[in-house]
Amino acid sequence: MKATIYDIAREAGVSIATVSQVINGKGKISEERRSEIMQIIERLNYQPSVIAAALTGKKTYTLGLLVPDISNPFFAEIARAVEDQGHQLGYSVMICSTDNKDERVERYLSLLQQKSVDGIIIGTGIENKEMLKPLLERDIPIALIAREMPSLDVNTVVVDDFIGGALAARHLTGLGHARLAVLAEEARVSSSRERVRGFMQTLEEAGLNREDVIVRHCDYVVEDGKRKALELLSTSGRPTAIFCCNDLLAIGALQAAKELELRVPEDLSVIGFDDTILASVTDPPLTTVAQPIGSMGNKVVDLLVQELKKEADFKQRVVLRPELVVRRSAAEPPSGS
Amino acid sequence: MKATIYDIAREAGVSIATVSQVINGKGKISEERRSEIMQIIERLNYQPSVIAAALTGKKTYTLGLLVPDISNPFFAEIARAVEDQGHQLGYSVMICSTDNKDERVERYLSLLQQKSVDGIIIGTGIENKEMLKPLLERDIPIALIAREMPSLDVNTVVVDDFIGGALAARHLTGLGHARLAVLAEEARVSSSRERVRGFMQTLEEAGLNREDVIVRHCDYVVEDGKRKALELLSTSGRPTAIFCCNDLLAIGALQAAKELELRVPEDLSVIGFDDTILASVTDPPLTTVAQPIGSMGNKVVDLLVQELKKEADFKQRVVLRPELVVRRSAAEPPSGS
DNA sequence: TTGAAAGCGCTACCAG
DNA sequence: CTGGTAGCGCTTTCAA
Numbered sequence: 001m002k003a004t005i006y007d008i009a010r011e012a013g014v015s016i017a018t019v020s021q022v023i024n025g026k027g028k029i030s031e032e033r034r035s036e037i038m039q040i041i042e043r044l045n046y047q048p049s050v051i052a053a054a055l056t057g058k059k060t061y062t063l064g065l066l067v068p069d070i071s072n073p074f075f076a077e078i079a080r081a082v083e084d085q086g087h088q089l090g091y092s093v094m095i096c097s098t099d100n101k102d103e104r105v106e107r108y109l110s111l112l113q114q115k116s117v118d119g120i121i122i123g124t125g126i127e128n129k130e131m132l133k134p135l136l137e138r139d140i141p142i143a144l145i146a147r148e149m150p151s152l153d154v155n156t157v158v159v160d161d162f163i164g165g166a167l168a169a170r171h172l173t174g175l176g177h178a179r180l181a182v183l184a185e186e187a188r189v190s191s192s193r194e195r196v197r198g199f200m201q202t203l204e205e206a207g208l209n210r211e212d213v214i215v216r217h218c219d220y221v222v223e224d225g226k227r228k229a230l231e232l233l234s235t236s237g238r239p240t241a242i243f244c245c246n247d248l249l250a251i252g253a254l255q256a257a258k259e260l261e262l263r264v265p266e267d268l269s270v271i272g273f274d275d276t277i278l279a280s281v282t283d284p285p286l287t288t289v290a291q292p293i294g295s296m297g298n299k300v301v302d303l304l305v306q307e308l309k310k311e312a313d314f315k316q317r318v319v320l321r322p323e324l325v326v327r328r329s330a331a332e333p334p335s336g337s
Numbered sequence: 338m339k340a341t342i343y344d345i346a347r348e349a350g351v352s353i354a355t356v357s358q359v360i361n362g363k364g365k366i367s368e369e370r371r372s373e374i375m376q377i378i379e380r381l382n383y384q385p386s387v388i389a390a391a392l393t394g395k396k397t398y399t400l401g402l403l404v405p406d407i408s409n410p411f412f413a414e415i416a417r418a419v420e421d422q423g424h425q426l427g428y429s430v431m432i433c434s435t436d437n438k439d440e441r442v443e444r445y446l447s448l449l450q451q452k453s454v455d456g457i458i459i460g461t462g463i464e465n466k467e468m469l470k471p472l473l474e475r476d477i478p479i480a481l482i483a484r485e486m487p488s489l490d491v492n493t494v495v496v497d498d499f500i501g502g503a504l505a506a507r508h509l510t511g512l513g514h515a516r517l518a519v520l521a522e523e524a525r526v527s528s529s530r531e532r533v534r535g536f537m538q539t540l541e542e543a544g545l546n547r548e549d550v551i552v553r554h555c556d557y558v559v560e561d562g563k564r565k566a567l568e569l570l571s572t573s574g575r576p577t578a579i580f581c582c583n584d585l586l587a588i589g590a591l592q593a594a595k596e597l598e599l600r601v602p603e604d605l606s607v608i609g610f611d612d613t614i615l616a617s618v619t620d621p622p623l624t625t626v627a628q629p630i631g632s633m634g635n636k637v638v639d640l641l642v643q644e645l646k647k648e649a650d651f652k653q654r655v656v657l658r659p660e661l662v663v664r665r666s667a668a669e670p671p672s673g674s
Numbered sequence: 675t676t677g678a679a680a681g682c683g684c685t686a687c688c689a690g
Numbered sequence: 691c692t693g694g695t696a697g698c699g700c701t702t703t704c705a706a
Contacts, residue, residue, distance in 0.1 A: 017677055115398075389683035
């Protein structure tokens, strides 16, 4: 069986209190006792039970991470960043893929509470914000990544989506495009809305008419991007460029172009968002607005841990700057346009 | 503060023993008491502490999942499958990205023990198998996914790599290729070795000479695949087809071809392995040997949970069949060859 | 510098 | 059918 603190104490001929102290480096223990006990711990390969410690009021050193789908490269990359920084600070992370379904969110939130996680990072949409109330009341810190919930006073890390949209617009207008379209996510996704807003506003500033740009809302999957792009591109006076609110949709657009035998970027320019590994793998490689995923992941963990250690007395909303990664899916519009 | 079993008991005017029984559906409790207590639980939104329950000998309902890198699409998909099946059976999963480093493996294994996980799923390479001994001794079940460790008697779920390699070879020879090359993973990865072996043997059966096929070993990243492919393709009498032991390497090969202005599949055929989302996104889409990731994930969890519930009295090694997914990166060799 | 003992929240056994 | 109670492994006073 597993060794317990009692085994160590017995072996060392001391009380468990003493053993506890050397493990936690507390109290005053003579150097010889300490090293003697440490040796025994080594020898018996004793692993203190976090469970038992947690029960006495200490933490579980476990964080919950809610994302729509861990198999989606964007969230997988977030997970990795969160895992790394968590690990760095001594925390493990539990994955919870919600499929953007409130019922799954609820189930997971309940589970995470029962398991006494120290904090929860949310990177998934939640319709019914009420679900989070109990957590806050119970003093379980929550932090948001790549999501906003203005109604809640919680630490938040996001990219400046408005600027991201603007970056895309500026690039496209700079290239000379005038007939534009956008593939957005569902209307209730605020980040997507902001991207579109930034995109639109920048177009107007460039003298284009926002009524002329067609916006289509899509599900967060390649297929839907392709379908909607196909529609867009089949119209007369089709756009010469499409701004897509995430890489998956951009890939759909790429596939649509291919199916219609439009060359990218000669006949059609495509810009994505996120800069996941997918963007580097398509043909042509995707010009896309990069989110600094690694920094975002690190930052949420920092904020969350700071909060649960009560080292911070106010919540922050940190906004990181996106960056345009120019690859090869966007170029000047065809000259005939 | 969080409600405890005592709060419920007090509120209901019963003992905590009774409350415990209704929560766990044990013992005989009168229907009225039961429903009355349930109501109070509802009302106070009581969440029983898994931590405390675990301390009394029950399980933590948590599994550890070790993979090289959760941000790698292949492992992200495995993680999703494991998460889903785990969730189904009442277990949460903790992610552990090892980067294939034994020191990280060790650190994580120790952490998982301290957190008293009920079982551990391993999908990462481990140099020093000794590290697993303590777990087995402590009766912490381990199951392997997409990995083999013949020296250990543990439940294992793998795809038949030999057949996978054979599938690729058959497809290529069927198409008429005779000058072949392979991009393998590092030599110590047994699954990769098997794939190559299956590939080679099938080639021989088709009358080709195994000495003629060049094998290059690569790190598990696109860049290295590209580099090695570039080397292969720069030789005179370059291969007309490359079999890659995973999709990432295949993408590298695609990029190399592009850089050398070789058309795929007209000038060069490429076959990958895994069928991750990446394979569907490249241009041309990758013909690849598919691992049934979803089934594999489900199956390991089933086996592991069965074991930790002591419902099974022997270990299994289940071998799933891979399948060739024909997309468009492989075709007949150029006629001049 | 060390140890005894009270609890953390819950389960399980035994009595009634 | 219900309640009392002894732990589970550990932390943390408080005394010694």
